[in-house]
Amino acid sequence: MKTVLPLLLLVVLALPLHAEIRGDLRLGAFIGGNDDPVGTLELEARYHGWALAPAYEAIQGGYGTHATHINLRKIFQTTKNTYWIGAGPTWVRTNEPSSEHTWNVDAGMAWRLRGGAWEPFFSLRFYNFKVPVFRDEVEEKGAVLQVGISRRFW
Numbered sequence: 001m002k003t004v005l006p007l008l009l010l011v012v013l014a015l016p017l018h019a020e021i022r023g024d025l026r027l028g029a030f031i032g033g034n035d036d037p038v039g040t041l042e043l044e045a046r047y048h049g050w051a052l053a054p055a056y057e058a059i060q061g062g063y064g065t066h067a068t069h070i071n072l073r074k075i076f077q078t079t080k081n082t083y084w085i086g087a088g089p090t091w092v093r094t095n096e097p098s099s100e101h102t103w104n105v106d107a108g109m110a111w112r113l114r115g116g117a118w119e120p121f122f123s124l125r126f127y128n129f130k131v132p133v134f135r136d137e138v139e140e141k142g143a144v145l146q147v148g149i150s151r152r153f154w
Contacts, residue, residue: 028146
């Protein structure tokens with residue numbers, strides 16, 4: 001439910017405002033810790049230099065660990081590049097009945113290709129979590145360095 005609600009909120013807010021809607025696919029890894037791989041699907045609604053960006057992140061850290069982020073971002077655009085910085089809440093869950101609520105900060109840079117529909121980018125998202133699972137713990141610290149591609153839908 002925590003993944004569906006942000007997506008619904010994004011659509012309800014973005015469509016009447018005629019916001020630019022983008023979808024992102026990212027691949028990366030935590031750096032400085034366990035170096036666990038991370039894959040992310042994200043939607044982003046941009047409107048007058050601001051963006052709302054809910055994301056679902058699968059973390060190869062054991063116990064089916066995944067995170068849901070909802071970020072508010074400030075967007076800076078030049079003729080060839082897009083930069084952003086943002087922050088928001090994060091919910092980390094496992095397949096076992098354990099979870100944690102935390103916060104994240106992210107920043108990135110994208111290159112707009114001809115036509116502006118596609119934007120390859122790199123990003124850095126910083127957050128920490130420690131989720132107890134039975135007699136074990138799933139823990140990550142530091143930044144997730146990611147590369148990805150963004151596509152404008154409307």
